[in-house]
Amino acid sequence: MKKILIILMFFAMPAFAAPLQVVATLPSLAAIAKEVGGPLVQVEALTSPHQDPHYADAKPSLIVTLNRADAVIVNGLELEVGWLPPLLQQARNGKIQKGTPGYIDAAASVQLLGVPKGVIDRAMGDVHPGGNPHFLIDPRAGARVAVAIGQGLGRLDAAHAATYQQNAAALAQKLTALAKAETARFAQLPPARRTLVAYHDSLLYLVDWLGLRQIATLEPRPGIAPNPQHVAEVLQQMKAAAVPVIAQEAFYPENTSKTVSKLAGAKLVSLPGGARFPTETYEDHVRGLAQALYSALAP
Amino acid sequence: MIRFPTVLKHCGFALAWLAATWPRAGHAQTTDDTAALAAALAADVSATAAPEPAGGGDSPLMPSIALIFDGAAAWFSDRDNLQSGGHDPTRTGFNLQQLELHMESNVDPYVHFAANIVWGPDGVELEEGFAQTTALPGNLQVKAGKFLNPFGRLNPTHPHAWHFVDAPFALTKLLGGDGSRGLGTECAWLAPLPWFFEARVAVSHPDPDTGRSFVDAAAAKPVHALGDMVWTGNLRQFFALNDDWSLYWGLSTQQGSSPQAFAGSTQIYATDLYLRWRPVANTDRSALSLQAEALWRRRDWLGRQMDDWAGYAQLVAEINPRWEAGVRAELGSGVQDDPLDKAWVGQRQRHTLQATYYPSHFFRLRLQGSVDLPSWRPDPVYAGMLAIETVIGAHGAHSY
Numbered sequence: 001m002k003k004i005l006i007i008l009m010f011f012a013m014p015a016f017a018a019p020l021q022v023v024a025t026l027p028s029l030a031a032i033a034k035e036v037g038g039p040l041v042q043v044e045a046l047t048s049p050h051q052d053p054h055y056a057d058a059k060p061s062l063i064v065t066l067n068r069a070d071a072v073i074v075n076g077l078e079l080e081v082g083w084l085p086p087l088l089q090q091a092r093n094g095k096i097q098k099g100t101p102g103y104i105d106a107a108a109s110v111q112l113l114g115v116p117k118g119v120i121d122r123a124m125g126d127v128h129p130g131g132n133p134h135f136l137i138d139p140r141a142g143a144r145v146a147v148a149i150g151q152g153l154g155r156l157d158a159a160h161a162a163t164y165q166q167n168a169a170a171l172a173q174k175l176t177a178l179a180k181a182e183t184a185r186f187a188q189l190p191p192a193r194r195t196l197v198a199y200h201d202s203l204l205y206l207v208d209w210l211g212l213r214q215i216a217t218l219e220p221r222p223g224i225a226p227n228p229q230h231v232a233e234v235l236q237q238m239k240a241a242a243v244p245v246i247a248q249e250a251f252y253p254e255n256t257s258k259t260v261s262k263l264a265g266a267k268l269v270s271l272p273g274g275a276r277f278p279t280e281t282y283e284d285h286v287r288g289l290a291q292a293l294y295s296a297l298a299p
Numbered sequence: 300m301i302r303f304p305t306v307l308k309h310c311g312f313a314l315a316w317l318a319a320t321w322p323r324a325g326h327a328q329t330t331d332d333t334a335a336l337a338a339a340l341a342a343d344v345s346a347t348a349a350p351e352p353a354g355g356g357d358s359p360l361m362p363s364i365a366l367i368f369d370g371a372a373a374w375f376s377d378r379d380n381l382q383s384g385g386h387d388p389t390r391t392g393f394n395l396q397q398l399e400l401h402m403e404s405n406v407d408p409y410v411h412f413a414a415n416i417v418w419g420p421d422g423v424e425l426e427e428g429f430a431q432t433t434a435l436p437g438n439l440q441v442k443a444g445k446f447l448n449p450f451g452r453l454n455p456t457h458p459h460a461w462h463f464v465d466a467p468f469a470l471t472k473l474l475g476g477d478g479s480r481g482l483g484t485e486c487a488w489l490a491p492l493p494w495f496f497e498a499r500v501a502v503s504h505p506d507p508d509t510g511r512s513f514v515d516a517a518a519a520k521p522v523h524a525l526g527d528m529v530w531t532g533n534l535r536q537f538f539a540l541n542d543d544w545s546l547y548w549g550l551s552t553q554q555g556s557s558p559q560a561f562a563g564s565t566q567i568y569a570t571d572l573y574l575r576w577r578p579v580a581n582t583d584r585s586a587l588s589l590q591a592e593a594l595w596r597r598r599d600w601l602g603r604q605m606d607d608w609a610g611y612a613q614l615v616a617e618i619n620p621r622w623e624a625g626v627r628a629e630l631g632s633g634v635q636d637d638p639l640d641k642a643w644v645g646q647r648q649r650h651t652l653q654a655t656y657y658p659s660h661f662f663r664l665r666l667q668g669s670v671d672l673p674s675w676r677p678d679p680v681y682a683g684m685l686a687i688e689t690v691i692g693a694h695g696a697h698s699y
Contacts, residue, residue: 048542048579050579050580051579051580052582052584055584057545057575057577057699058696058697058698058699059537059539059545059699060495060497060535060537060547060699061494061495061537061538061539061545063489063495064489064492064493064494064495067438067489081696082696083696084696085695085696086695086696086697086698088433089411089431089433090440090489090698092433092434092435092438092439092440092489093434094408094409094433094434094435097408097433097434098405099408100408122659122661122691125659126660223659223660224659225620225621250580250582251580251582252582253582253583253619254582
């Protein structure tokens with residue numbers, strides 16, 4: 001009897017002691033989840049900051065990662081629509097399918113921008129019908145996502161719900177303070193310097209947070225590569241408004257941006273595509289982002 | 300007062316819940332507890348709202364619908380060309396390759412359903428229509444319905460995912476012009492290993508159009524036993540060599556009875572390889588992929604054994620989001636007096652080049668040229684094709 005009990009305990013132990021296996025689609029989500037979960041969670045990111053999250057490869061190795069997950073955290077708003085659905089479907093993991101507590105959709109907690117009004121059509125480019133999905137570039141959104149992840153993890157591991165929520169609240173507070181400080185710092189810049197041109201329409205939340213004005217994007221429509229006619233128009237606009245900066249995530253091509261920035265006398269700022277998980281925190285990532293932009297915009 | 304349909308509904312929910320929460324390893328639960336919980340849940344069910352649709356742009360309760368059109372203008376140096384794929388351009392002039400209506404959606408929390416209805420040169424056909432589980436225990440996944448068999452790399456895919464306008468003859472000759480598919484069921488198991496290792500077994504009803512190596516249209520035999528079905532086995536392994544390099548390797552087999560022979564069988568064995576280099580930090584999303592498949596077949600035919608083989612290798616360069624180029628080499632053998640391909644008595648080679656332009660992610664123009672060298676004919680067959688493809692609607696993502 002004792003032997004049986006010991007054997008039973010041996011099998012039961014890992015179920016209680018093992019950290020929650022959390023998989024995040026993006027490195028910034030992974031960094032937030034790690035900070036919220038601490039030693040209670042083991043976090044893996046499916047993509048790296050070098051990758052354009054619209055176009056990751058649906059590698060079968062990711063099926064194995066998702067197969068073992070207790071929770072998956074997605075950006076949502078169809079950002080991962082090109083590769084995540086078949087992986088989830090083949091993961092054979094009922095715990096992380098849409099509609100279960102193990103499927104945590106970050107977008108559901110964020111105040112969305114760029115929600116298309118009226119009927120949308122592919123002639124408008126790759127418009128995301130639910131709203132602009134690039135909100136992790138804004139720590140105010142990051143704060144909301146941290147809280148949502150805290151609640152989500154608490155639902156999965158009720159014994160530690162309070163810890164997750166405390167960690168999430170602490171992180172949200174730090175991020176909100178950072179957001180406010182940066183907004184105030186950018187407000188000091190002369191209004192003429194507070195403008196930029198983006199490559200893809202992925203800086204909407206950043207522009208909103210830092211009180212900037214986005215004059216144009218180099219892509220004529222989202223997801224459609226720049227063409228000469230459109231680029232010439234953007235160049236005219238940049239010269240007319242003396243736009244000081246072209247900003248883009250490092251995973252977008254730079255050839256056009258380099259040429260245009262040279263012709264327009266603007267600086268080209270390459271922003272990191274996400275937190276360098278696991279070595280960098282989300283907070284440091286966002287702070288670095290703001291700093292890179294600030295030093296380019298400052299006269 | 301209790302209304303009978305309500306009781307039925309509650310029982311249904313309770314059963315579904317039981318199936319989904321059946322105790323698994325590490326989640327010991329007594330049957331009493333389970334029954335009590337089930338009863339409580341069933342009582343609550345009428346008060347429970349439907350789960351909120353999780354973020355994303357899916358319209359509520361609408362399946363994802365996509366319409367894919369493939370057509371080509373083609374030229375052949377010889378009217379009697381050897382094109383044998385169901386979606387291949389076959390004549391000089393304009394060719395409809397297919398109009399594919401794809402629909403898919405989750406049926407409920409346990410099952411996903413997908414269908415492909417194809418308008419081809421010969422009319423409308425249900426190409427695929429199958430349900431697939433999403434949450435079975437034991438790393439299992441079961442499919443049932445009509446679907447492309449899990450044989451090799453190209454067979455389970457649709458023309459939209461191909462890198463050449465036509466299908467390699469290795470597949471059209473050994474598996475059939477429409478690929479190997481049929482009505483049946485499939486079980487796929489993901490091994491609990493640190494790397495991706497998947498085993499699949501499928502059994503499908505023999506059909507002359509989609510299993511030519513196993514059943515003949517003129518002499519279709521009724522099925523008496525499981526051995527009269529077409530059995531497909533597939534092992535796949537994936538190795539993420541590093542961030543940039545990956546290798547996907549598969550072994551496949553198909554077994555069934557031989558067409559016409561009363562006691563004989565047909566066996567097909569194949570291996571496929573997909574080596575992909577995609578530098579993860581490349582901003583042009585450039586990639587280089589080498590894909591190869593080799594198939595070997597043995598048939599018993601009226602007391603005689605016939606062996607033949609065929610294969611192809613292709614190298615595709617995704618230069619940037621707008622441009623792609625590829626080269627493909629094909630080689631295959633033939634046998635004397637083959638009742639399926641009477642003229643095909645010797646070796647055949649075909650070499651193909653393609654260049655593709657993508658104005659957007661959903662529209663492509665593909666220019667392709669090939670030279671076909673059947674050893675049994677005096678002259679090569681040259682072909683040139685310009686194919687277009689458009690995709691509208693919510694087209695799902697591709698598997699690797």
